[in-house]
Amino acid sequence: MNPAIEFLVAVLILLGALFALLGSVGLARLPDFFTRLHGPTKATTLGVGAMALASAIYFTATQPDFSLHEIAVMIFLFITAPVSAHLLAKAALHRHSAEHGRDVNDTNE
Amino acid sequence: MTQHAAILPILIPFAAALLQLAAKGYGITTQRSIGLVAVLLGVCAATWLVWLADTGGVLVYALGNWAAPFGIVLAVDRLAAMMVLLTALLSAAALLYASAGFDQRGRHFHPLFQLQIVGLQGAFLTGDLFNLFVFFEVMLLASYVLLAHGGGMARTRAGLAYVVLNLAGSALFLIALGMLYGTLGTLNLADVALRLQTLDDNHALARLACILLIAVFALKAALLPLSFWLPHAYAAAGAPVAALFVIMTKVGIVSIMRVQAIAFAPASATADLLDGWLLPLALATVLLAALGALAAPRLRDLTAWLVLASAGTLLITPVFPQAQVSAAALYYLLQSTFVAAALFLVAALVAERRGELSDLFQSGPRLHAPWLGFAFLLAAASAVGLPPFAGFLGKLMLLSALRDSGQATAIWFVLLFAGLLLMLALGKNGGRLFWERSPHHPHAIAVPAGWRRAIAVTLLVSPALLLALFARPVADYTARAAAQLHQPQAYISAVLGENRATVQREVRP
Amino acid sequence: MMRRLLPRPALSISLFLLWAALSNAASFASLLLGALLALLLPFIVSPFWPDALHIQRPALALRFAARIGWDILLANWAVARRVVGPVAALHPAFIEVPLDLRDPFAATVLGSVVSLTPGTVSIDVDRERWVLQVHALDAPDPQALIREIKQRYETPIREIFAC
Amino acid sequence: MEALLAIAIGLLTACGVFLMLRPRTFSLVLGLTLLSYAVNLFLFAGGRLKMDAPPLIRDGANYTDPLPQALVLTAIVIGFGMTAYLVMLALRALAESGDDNVDAKEKS
Amino acid sequence: MLNIAIEIGFVLIGLAMLLNLWRLLQGPDITDRILALDTLNINAIALLVLYGIREASSAYFEGALILAAMGFVATIALCKYLLRGDIIE
Amino acid sequence: MDPTFSLIAILVIALTASPLPLLMQRFGRGHAALATVLVMSACLALLLPLVPAVMNGTTLLASFSWLPDWGLALSFRLDGLGLMFSLLILGIGLLVTLYAYYYLDGHDHLGRFYTLLLLFMSSMLGVVLSENLLLLVVFWELTSLSSFLLISYKRESYESRLAARIALAVTGGGGLALFAGVLLLGHIVGSFELTQVLAAGEQIRAHALYEIMLILVLLGVFTKSAQFPFHFWLPQAMAAPTPVSAYLHSATMVKAGVFLLARLYPALAGSDLWFWLVSGTGALTLLYAAYLAFYRYDFKGLLAYSTISHLGLITLLFGLDTPLSVVAGVFHIINHAIFKASLFMAAGIVDHECGTRDMRRVNGLFKFMPITATLAIVAAGSMAGVPLLNGFLSKEMFFAETVGHPVFDEMSWLLPAFATLAGILAVAYSSRFIHDVFFNGDPVNLPRKPHEPPRWMRAPVEVLVAMCLLVGIFPQWSIAPILNVAAGAVLQQPLPAFHLAIWHGFNAPFMMSLLALAGGIGLYVMRKPLYAFYDRLPTIHASIVFERAYENLVTFARTLLAGLDNGSLQRYLALFFAFVLALGGWAWWSAPSAAPAVVTQTADAASLVALGMLMLAAFGVVSQHRKRLTAIVFTSVIGLIVALIFVRFSAPDLALTQLVVEVVSIVLLLLALYYLPPTSPAEEDLPRIVRDALLALTAGVGLGAASYVLLTTPFETISGFYLAQAVPGGGGSNVVNVILVDFRGFDTLGEITVLAMVGLAAHALLDQLILKAPTHDSEGRHWARERHPLFLEMLMRPLLPLALMVSIYIFLRGHNLPGGGFVAGLVTGVALILQYLASGIGFASARLPQRLPLFLAAGLACAGGIGAASSLLGFPFLTTAHGHLTLPLLGDIELASALIFDLGVYLVVVSVVLMVLADLGKLSVHEGVKS
Ligand code: NA
């Protein structure tokens, strides 16, 4: 394997792992649910993205064919991460507001 | 066509179930017709199979054309063929009965019934232990749903216990299989037998695997202390379902007999696995069942206890791996199956006529159905082992065969004493049900049994007499079946064929 | 004719690309199969996607996607810094972004983009007031954030879907 | 490594059995799920542990034992089916008896 | 070089997953636990991809794909349960 | 006609024709009676031609095979004893038939009665004509069964049914003992054929099992012949109609016991045990029953106890074990049958005419029915042993045998004194029967005015009384021939010299007879103080004792069962686990195990981390299991780690499957959790928690240890075959998939059948199920208003085609790379479930096929059909085919029929997921339920 490519892959791997860790650190460390929500939705998805990119490059370089299927992972992750975040936020908000005696969605009525 | 005979008992109900699913929209008559034609074909196929098994050696059918031990094979010896025929007959009677209206009390009765047959027949036919697990599951899941058929709290409660215990049993089955494969590197029963014979000293795992396998079968066979689910489940099931269920304990028993005879050869590491514990537990099962019969409040409960009593009785026999004992056991198995199934149907017909009194052992109206009383009498007499019915002959054979077992005193005492208790219970409660009149319930509900149900009851009751009348050919067959069962080398050779010597095994760390 | 054969061109293309990615564009036969599936699947799923929006400006869509990719990179950097930095220095806030677009799907796209990008997570869209609820990890100036979301994301989305 | 997997299996078994012995259908389901994990891992262990040797035929590769994997697959599927059935039955029991207690002792 | 990076990557992701688990055990609210589970899933994707690189095998990729495409279903189902109780209505 | 044929024919006719009266009943009761008479006559007609041969000392044998391997044969034997009994059975049977026709006047079920009577008669004939001992047991138990039905003829009366049950319990139970005894006897001799058995007396008595065998056989004998302490069933059985008593309790059923004593005499007698057991029981019964008979107020009860006493006498005679005592025993069998049958019939007439059997009310009947009275008096005289009547003769022989019996040399007076005492009591109760019924003042308050019965009702009594006289006066001419052959058949050796005559001179027996007569009358004269004394004694009603014992047994059974099985599923499970652990522990420790620990893999950090996570998660599940949602979350983590373990150890297919199944399972659990309580209540039963924890711990340690040993033990496996054959034989390089769809496709077919049934079960179980939907969550919050969150709803639309694409991709590559029908099906399923989650059941259901069972069928048909297709080509079921297709442009395309099989799997999985989840989801759609 080309050392440059190897280096690139190594950097991407480290970057990805680091972001994944940072997202999780945020999850563990940040003070309330809504701030914690930011870590995973962004840092972690980026971490996976970098990792997938590393994989794509690595396999394309080491194997005869292209390795594109990592892209599929990213596609799905980018579609699903906001949905998870959205629902988590809604759920937390619901629980939070309802605890204070009202339902957030009651305002709609 | 002959080469496919072995798979027909599985494929016919399978195809029927598919047709019934596909024909959902065409009404109950279509469903019934498909089902009845299928069980009829099933009886024919099973009869043919018995004939084939009795004329030749062990019939081996390699599914997917992959020879044992690599592929799954069906191995049909006389025992398997006999059980297949028994299942076919039982299912025919049960379906006839159910087709008189019971099938409409819930959804999907017909395909599930056929799939239940698939599971049963597969379990009897397969020569592969993991495949046995799969067919156990097919059988169990169908039985779970059929048990719940018709609804009601009792069914759900009993069903829950039945399901959960059997799920635990399935988990254990998998553990046993994992251990067996991890030790012997094979799943084919014949191959397992072969490997067990050549095992070195380090065989604790193999023993453990085998005993766990036996424990699974003991659960299906309802050996004490794994028996408590049975009375609840069987009594809760609808009559035709309960009638079909009678065969299910036999699956466990036959499996134990088979594994014992084929895999636990006298010289093998597993030869003593049934010693010491099975006999006392089996005897305790019989006694408990007899007491249960005394305590039973309804005929269907009593019948469920009868099933347990016969299961306990049959579970004595694998402890003594002799052809004569097995021959006796198989004859006894035939009659006890029919008789208990018949009693379930009779109980339901009686309950129907007695309305809210159901089949509770309380005085009630005159039933105006002497044939029902007659059927009850016949079945009950056979069940408790009164001559000249098949139950007596079965007991005669068992007692004779077990005479030299070394434990004859205990076995004889328990079997005869339990017979007496059952006789007392049936004598008392049969009288209450059929003879005792209650002024509060002067009139029975006039429900015609209908030809289907009458035929079904007749089909199941008549063996009590026919098996006695034609005891010789039947007993000769069971003797041949038992002899074949106790010649494991023949079975192994038939199943493994040329592979026997040349099975490529690779050593894995 | 084209419309009938290819009711959702963007979807079909996406599907084809997904297939190509999944199969690593291994062989011609496989790509052909993928194309076939990309043509067929929209028909199969069309009942599940009633009144779908169509991408009116594909080129803009591509450019917008690239910009989001870049934003995600930046956003992560920013968030990462804040995550390891002093927690007390954060200014988390709930923000309501009034929307101009009126299409639920477009709003969803906007919400997703907001969720994926700098320190913001979309919580909900109030479909009566057409307001996007957003939680920001660190928003000392909420109004700036609202402006940025509207300009940077809502406007292009409205243009892409022409809504 | 073997010890680790053995511990994992034992742990899952113990937790599964303990939960199965709780008197509620829901705990039963949970316990059964855990026990299934343990059992599947055990069945899988029947083929021993081999790393980076998936049974996908390619040149010059070494392979782990594929048969236990096939068996576990079947077991997972059947286990899923059974869990689904149990859950449905539990709901039916709930509808009929009003609670999810499966221990008659606690019932009046 | 690559091997070192991979090993470091494993350590980092392993740490990340332990942190997720810590949050999972810690809560305090159920939403925190669900969030932790979701993050754990995503980290697992990274782990699988990384494992694939280490073993130079694409055999594990589908695991990552399935986690990416289906893993979030657990999260949304759990959230929907919190919101509405009935997740399919 | 061939004599052996006749022998068989008698039984075949008797048995097969027994339903005839039932069938003829519709033509009138006369026809039923006629049919009975005809059947009996036919039997008699077949029997009579055989008489000369038997009288010449021939033993006729006939044998047909039944169950030869087990010693049971349809072999019959007609010798003197059998002939004597057959004649009694058929002769008295005919008389009883005639008698019953009148006695049961006004009953509806005469046909049933006659049928049962014939059935009973057949069984009785079977007992006395059996050559095979097992066959004898068959008929023996059949007499128990048919007598059960006869005694409970008045089935709606509690007393009748109870009496029948008591009789069944005692005689049927005794029959079981006899069964066991006969099995042992046959084992000792090596044959169940009487010819062999009777010739093997020495061998039998010398055998180690002799004592136990004898006791078992005697249990059968004593119960059937109502010997003390098993006598109590017989007085109860008087609840039966009198014809039944006349038949069963004089001549037949109860005689079966003493018949067996006689039958097996050469084989079993001749030991001390025999002497003490048989004569002791007989003597005790003789005296005790005679004593009780004297105190009866019910004249039928008096006769019943007298019967017991006489049976005791006969038993005693066989027990005395001298040739002459045996002759006397046989003789008394005949005499007792004759006079007791007539007495029962006479008693029946009185009962029939008076409507009561209480001797305190029935008085002075002589003036109302002088002829019947005379007959009864004569018969009672015979019972008392009055000279010129047959009973006198055999009693004289009995007295003679008691005098100077060899066993009692020192106390030789004891036995005669005892016999005389019994004679005194017999005279006393006979006197009572005569005096109290036919004289003793006037009737008291009778329901109806008694008069002579119909002419033909009395006829049977007349015949029998005539025989009493005939035998009593002309014994040598009338009874000697048959007695000789019968006794000869019993002894199986030349008869001792004896002379049947009325007058043997003033010898000891005659003095004893005189003493008995005088003493008996004296006793009767003193009856008043004796009755007064007896009435003060506590009375024990056997029926009450029996019923109470039965109820106690039932209560015991109920208590025991309730104790064992409290309906707790958890107890069943605990028992199951404990049982398995105990059994497994035993199997493990009882075998040598020297596991060579081969650790092949060293643990690395990642694995330790995974294990740590697993532990934490498992701890989470157990500690949080009462908070159910949290527990689900933790379970999900465990599922993820298990998937990672699969990945780690080279099982990508398993990991995939595990991951998707996990998702579906969570959705499933959440659907259920909506209706289930969100939390479990706390448990307070600490001992139980400890018990469960111990069980769980043991199970965990057990399986963990087993895993470790398993993992570190090398083994040989067949799996090399799969690896070698996957590509050439199965056409796929994913060996797991090839195993699933090809090598072991049959398993997979079964597996999807299970799944399909789960789908059907969803319909079957959840159809019309009504569940209360909670309006708020566990912490009391009301549910959010918004049903379908916007982002979710919108984003799931593009996701569906993308996910479908993934599932197709996974499906197609499965044969060669990780994937396959099952995972693909689950992915499709989840993609569709997402539509339910996002847009609701109304939206999704409307867009999905309605008849999912059809899809199930299609899936199963794909999988099964491709298998069946190979059968049509002559290959076994599920044989696959595969090949390469080279197309221009496209290149090499691999085709395998296994793909169609996999398609079946796919279809089934998708349908099932939809059926289950949609049906669970639908539970809340039932309007109005959601309050
Ligand atoms: Na069972």
Ligand code: NA
């Ligand atoms: Na009187």
